[in-house]
Amino acid sequence: MNPFFRFINSSVGKKVLMSLTGIFLAIFLIEHLAGNLLLLKNDNGEAFNGFAKFMGGNPVVRVLEVGLLSLVLLHIFNGARLWLGNRSARDKGYGVYRLNENTTLQSRMMKISAALVFVFLTVHMKKFWVPARFQGEHDIASLVYYTFQQPFYVIFYLTAFFILGYHLRHGFQSAFQTMGFRTKKYQSLIEFAAVLFWLVLPIGFAVIPLYIYFFGGSPVAFAQ
């Protein structure tokens, strides 16, 4: 077999693939948040729409977008592959199994948090990405302002950010362990960086719907 495929199909290789895709997706969140924060600017969404227009029109970004979507699919596909393999590694379960006494909740909930994040992603992309890319919607900012005046969406998004944070709480440090960087020397640095991803980033995302709901944005097109 080709050495690359042998590597990627080994138990360690599958985990490394999971880590690399996960880290790239986590890094994408930084860019996403930076763009979203433009929504807080009190300019009728001009800055944000300009940013969205650039992202939609730039050929380099469009190529990166395809790459990003492939990474999401690869992360999901590979995760499912790992899950099925791990499930079959124990053909008969325990009568009594107290995994909770040895492990963190977030590490045990990875599959469930992953499934919930996937549900969120589907709704989120249907809500904003599809109109922007395929339905010629140019005023995404107004769409955001309109959406987050509905309590249902505010609660839905806040829940999703909480679950995403939970997923990253295990995922981020786990990725570094799998890639072999989590040594005694680097453990504290990785844990510090992890806080940025599982706590600061979700809070940053959560600020936007909360701000719009409580202090209002400027829903130009949709409010009328």
Next chain:
Amino acid sequence: MKLTLKVWRQNNKNDEGRFVDYLAKDVSPDMSFLEMLDVVNIDLVKKGETPIVFDHDCREGICGSCGMMINGRAHGPGRGIATCQLHMRSFSDGDEITIEPWRAKAFPVLKDLMVDRTSLERIMRAGGYTSAKTGGIPDGNTILIPKPVADEAFDAAACIGCGACVAACPNSSAMLFVGAKVSQLALLPQGQAERETRVTRMVAQMDEEKFGSCSNTYACEAECPKGISVTHIARLNREFVSAQF
């Protein structure tokens, strides 16, 4: 102490298996868990029943033979002990204790609480050795090893291969075992000759035995009777990736 035991009984590999309840009377808190089972077995023999089969040898926590799931924990409650070092004082009068064999596809149950762990042996055979020079005895200190490195290698070498890491892991992964073995030899000058082939072959054998993939829950580290750190798993990952290039 009087205890109710729910023990997994299984005649052979192909038997379905089932839990059977036993009453353990006159259990002294000073008994080890295995001694308690011995007493139950003496009663069973007197009654003409088949005694409960379990693996054991040194009974002082160094051989790695004994091992069972006690109330959902590998080697029972407590940290850093094998089943033989677990004492009945960890339980209270009237407790119900569920006792099961290690559960993993790679550890088929042979009888009752005894499992076949030769899958770990086959992983060792795939690469857990070093090429030894068979010449004269080298002078002392010809191979210098810094103290922290020697200590780290020694910590990894403390692994007794009991299989608790596999039993405790939600994925039945053997990464802590393989990590300890790879790490121990990768740290020392004697392990350098086979450094890359060792990790590649041991991981390949581990996969062939159908152990699961590590998902970094660290349940293994918590249950390891020798307290082997998951940093050895990180080293295994590092060694494996660098051996592929």
